[in-house]
Amino acid sequence: MxxxxxxxxxxxxxxxxxxxxxxxxxxxxxxxxxxxxxxxxxxxxxxxxxxxxxxxxxxxxxxxxxxxxxxxxxxxxxxxxxxxxxxxxxxxxxxxxxxxxxxxxxxxxxxxxxxxxxxxxxxxxxxxxxxxxxxxxxxxxxxxxxxxxxxARRVRFIGDPHERIAEDHLRILRYYRFQARFGAELDHEAEEACAELADTLKGLSRERVSDELLRLLALPDPGQTVERMYNRAVLRVILPETGLRHVELLRDLIERESAQGFAADPLRRLAALLPPSPDVAEIVSARLRLSKAQRALLVATAERLGRDTDDIHALAYTEGNAVAINRLLLLGSDAQPLRDWEAPVFPLKGGAIVERGVEAGPQVARILKAVERRWVAEDFPDATRVAEILEEEISSG
Missing domain, CATH: 3.30.460.10 (Beta Polymerase, domain 2)
Known part of the structure; x- marks a missing residue:
């Protein structure tokens, strides 16, 4: 041999x-x-x-x-x-x-x-x-x-796949993760066993499922594997919110990430597999026991439709770079200008407004927010222009 x-x-x-x-x-x-x-x-x-x-x-x-x-x-x-x-x-x-x-x-x-x-x-x-x-x-x-x-780049269970999955149901998700990472030649016996026993995933701890799912989505190109999971009704057991259009969006997203030079991001890819609804993102975050930071990012990314993405720097300043990049890539826009962009620091504090004779309190906060909105809309001008904007807001107040 x-x-x-x-x-x-x-x-x-x-x-x-x-x-x-x-x-x-x-x-x-x-x-x-x-x-x-x-x-x-x-x-x-x-x-x-x-x-x-x-x-x-x-x-x-x-x-x-x-x-x-x-x-x-x-x-x-x-x-x-x-x-x-x-x-x-x-x-x-x-x-x-x-x-x-x-x-x-x-x-x-x-x-x-x-x-x-x-x-x-x-x-x-x-x-x-x-x-x-x-x-x-x-x-x-x-x-x-x-x-x-x-x-042969073949992921094959040791022994009978049904028996190995019965021993540990998480092996279904591990099979797909290893298939996405190493596989080229499909093992049809393994594929059938995973599909037949998919419902056993419901008995696993949410943390174990979440960890395997995010590790799968973090791989360079899990799109084809996720599509197979969807077609074999495996994905619906852990993500019942996912439809065919979401699987297709994931494939598109992976292509955009590669074309624009962005590294794989599992939460961004998870967002692609869900409807663009903050409420759905909250439900999925709770089900998968995501951390507070992961939940916040997934929910903010989900809230992408009906939002202005024309001024990407304003978007990044308001929502944060990660959220802005996620939204742009999911919507099919160019996110490359944000790759190395750092948000500027707003050059005005409430004390400067009080020094101009405005009584401390709600009025100071209102003026501060108004100046900041105009500063962002004008593409972050220097302190001289901020002072002019402040004078205009105080005068109009």
Whole structure:
């Protein structure tokens, strides 16, 4: 059988040579450490690696003891689930004890520690995430055909997709996210299982759904994947407000972002998938448990129809750069002039109005707002012109 070739190589990558990983391997024993998951997968694809995860047959307490004996700072970040984090100057490393599932209910799993690499691999979601690399030889152990799937850019569940989704319903959204990031060749068995079991997403915590959805929308081009989710009635389970026109708007938005040089923004893209209604944005924000800042941005972006977008600098000054850029891109306008624009500071304070003989109180606030409105309308003139505007407002008052 031919070994697939990839654009990247573990032997040429820098991260396996990190001093911290060498110290960790020495502390735990070279046969007790394997690099696993995203770092291996992304390296083979020639993508940038941010986090390094390791697997080990050693129990968490043993891992911590050996690290401490070697002078390695270690934190029990998820020790109940077998995970600890070793802290190094060249980056943290998560070490997780091999596990197998004892019971699952679609939302959480009860696990027991295992001793075999294959047993640990069997509980992972996709074949491309179950690749283990030896820390010295960098030889890859592939138990379920992950290398062939990676070469074909195919996202395939390990084992029966229905069973894997039944273990954790979030794997439906993870499948689509990984498909949008890595996929080229569709796995039809996986597609069918996700569609058939889509309603199980209703049983998940809102935070888990929100996190996966926003991570999907943050990818460079999730448009085609989201359209498939819509066509297979998966999207309606988590975003029942979304119609075909919204899916089409998302595709258009992604093209505009690329053409105008704006980075992907998941909340802007979420706004594209919703009717332009602040009330709807409030409902969706509550359902997805968005943060206060995320909710405010989504609601302000939704309030885009019937608003004046001719003077984009006035719009950005009034609503903020992010909201203005979002609205312009969603409406099909040019947002590029706002990319590096910084709103000027209004050069007038209430005290200056009081000094002109106006009694402190509501009248000062009225004049201040009137001057600011004219200052914005005149494209932010200098302090000399602001003083003239102030005189005119006081005189007319």
């Amino acid at each position: 031919n070994t697939p070739t990839f654009p990247g190589s573990l032997a040429r990558a820098d991260w396996p040579k990190r001093e911290g990983l060498a110290a960790l391997t020495a502390a735990l024993g070279i046969e007790n450490v394997r690099f696993v998951g995203g770092a291996v997968r992304d390296t083979l694809l020639g993508a940038e690696v941010h986090d390094v995860d390791c697997a080990t047959p050693l129990l968490p307490d043993t891992v911590m003891d050996r690290c401490k004996q070697a002078g390695i700072r270690v934190v029990p970040t998820g020790i109940d689930h077998g995970t600890v984090t070793a802290v190094f100057d060249d980056g943290p490393v998560e070490i997780t004890t091999l596990r197998h599932d004892v019971s699952t209910d679609g939302r959480r799993a009860t696990v027991a520690f295992a001793s075999e690499w294959r047993e640990d691999a069997a509980r992972r979601d996709f074949t491309i995430n179950a690749l283990y690399a030896h820390p010295e030889t960098l030889e890859i152990s592939d138990y379920f055909g992950g290398l062939d799937d990676l070469a």
